[in-house]
Amino acid sequence: MTWDLLLFGGSPFDVAVSGGLIAATGPGLPRTAATNTDISGLVVTPGLIDLHTHVGPGYWGIEPDPIAWRTGVTTWVDAGSAGAYTLSGLRKTARSAEVRISALLNISAVGLAGRTGESRDLVNCDVELAVDTVQEHRDLIRGVKVRIDRETVGANGVEPLRRALTVGERTGVPVMVHIGAAPPAVDEVLDLLRPGDIVTHCASGIASPLGPAIVAAAGRGVLLDIGHGSGGFAFDVLDRQLDLGLRPTTISTDLHARSLHGPAFDLPTTMAKMLAAGLPLDEVIEAATIRPARALGLPGGTLEVGAPADLAVFEVRDEELEVTDAHLQARRSPRRLVNRATYVHGRLLPPRLSPPVPPWIPLTDAQRAALDRRDRDLRALLSTPLVGADGLADQFPRDDRSS
The missing domain is CATH 3.20.20.140 (Metal-dependent hydrolases)
Known part of the structure; x- marks a missing residue:
């Protein structure tokens, strides 16, 4: 059987997707999907x-x-x-x-x-x-x-x-x-x-x-x-x-x-x-x-077969994360969930940037400074060429035959 997508190697099991639905689950599913994605060391959840x-x-x-x-x-x-x-x-x-x-x-x-x-x-x-x-x-x-x-x-x-x-x-x-x-x-x-x-x-x-x-x-x-x-x-x-x-x-x-x-x-x-x-x-x-x-x-x-292929892939980091409630009471979480991929109807969601904060929303000076810093970091990242010469291919080779 050929599936549209296979997420393999993760916990609790492999997940295969076909037609926007979960088609199969279990350990060691055959890698016959159009797209086979290795998620070893990660956790897949609904x-x-x-x-x-x-x-x-x-x-x-x-x-x-x-x-x-x-x-x-x-x-x-x-x-x-x-x-x-x-x-x-x-x-x-x-x-x-x-x-x-x-x-x-x-x-x-x-x-x-x-x-x-x-x-x-x-x-x-x-x-x-x-x-x-x-x-x-x-x-x-x-x-x-x-x-x-x-x-x-x-x-x-x-x-x-x-x-x-x-x-x-x-x-x-x-x-x-x-x-x-x-x-x-x-x-x-x-x-x-x-x-x-x-x-x-x-x-x-x-x-x-x-x-x-x-x-x-x-x-x-x-x-x-x-x-x-x-x-x-x-x-x-x-x-x-x-x-x-x-x-x-x-x-x-x-x-x-x-x-x-x-x-x-x-x-x-x-x-x-x-x-x-x-x-x-x-x-x-x-x-x-x-x-x-x-x-x-x-x-x-749910990850049951036949359910919509809405999936999340997480890295579960066993590291402390400081968190606060709405009244600034702080605690430390023993674990942190870091998302690595999100699928809706079996389709990987692409990266997108959020729009600017509406002018009527109150922000602290620290929040504004952090947003400005994030914008600068993103601009710097996206302004740098993606790869150097060793990461490129000559897409249209020159014809070096002498005339």
Whole structure:
């Protein structure tokens, strides 16, 4: 049999790809593919699935492809950037991207066009409009998103959440709820959630969900999602949750324009933070692959034959990496995941550079200096001839016959 691609020599086994699907797995597969790639000493995983990102248009949005090729994230779930009024912009992004993009529809029809406040006017939280939008765009929308904190909802309390849950019940999809600064109280939010719903920023240092309500929610099947972001993750809160027997169901970045350059950075870095908190590597990988796939019914997340050939190849370095949470608490991860290749539908993603940071995004002097230094280093690297004379071939030899 001839395959399109064979990744051989890596752990846990060889992976063959044909027609965009995983065609065979196992040790010592015959090297009969059109492209045979040696990944000895490396680890192949399902393409990572980031359950909470922002890739749609608006204040928070980023471009996924320039990040995907160097991080192994093949599926990006946009968590509420778009509402009913703005979904067309996200659909255009999804159509043009090389990665897979799914969406959680914001209960507020305006989505995240601005920094916050999208649910202060309940006119925007139109249940009938949201239901119709989910039904019309089932191929893209996998759930409903609502942010519940004092800035976003104003005096409306948990009413936007109640409306999101109504949409979820009527359309048969889960609801992801962002928790943050009270009011409303985090316990009031958690008590409303159903089995299969998702609480993101589950280890938030601002919301600090550590009481009986978070234990009860997890006990009845509410999923706990890290959702790191720029203010949604604290090591000390996660430590106390682990002591309570609570473990994150899924690991996501809440990657957006304000967290991309720190403190979240990317999904492998966020996964390293879970290693620093004491979670084992196998569990961390599951929480960024098969578990988010199951949470939203997404394709991928597995290396089973017949699954989409969304693959990530990593070097697992047994070296310490200093990592920080959203509040600058530092830990040391015992391992580091370094992406070596990312495949979507069996196709290797090419390198791409990220666009400039939008002018409204706040950056520290150190972040600006690091971005400037990176630009200079890239310019210097790309300005240098790729190889010297000994690395070239005479493509059009001269005819030296004398006339």
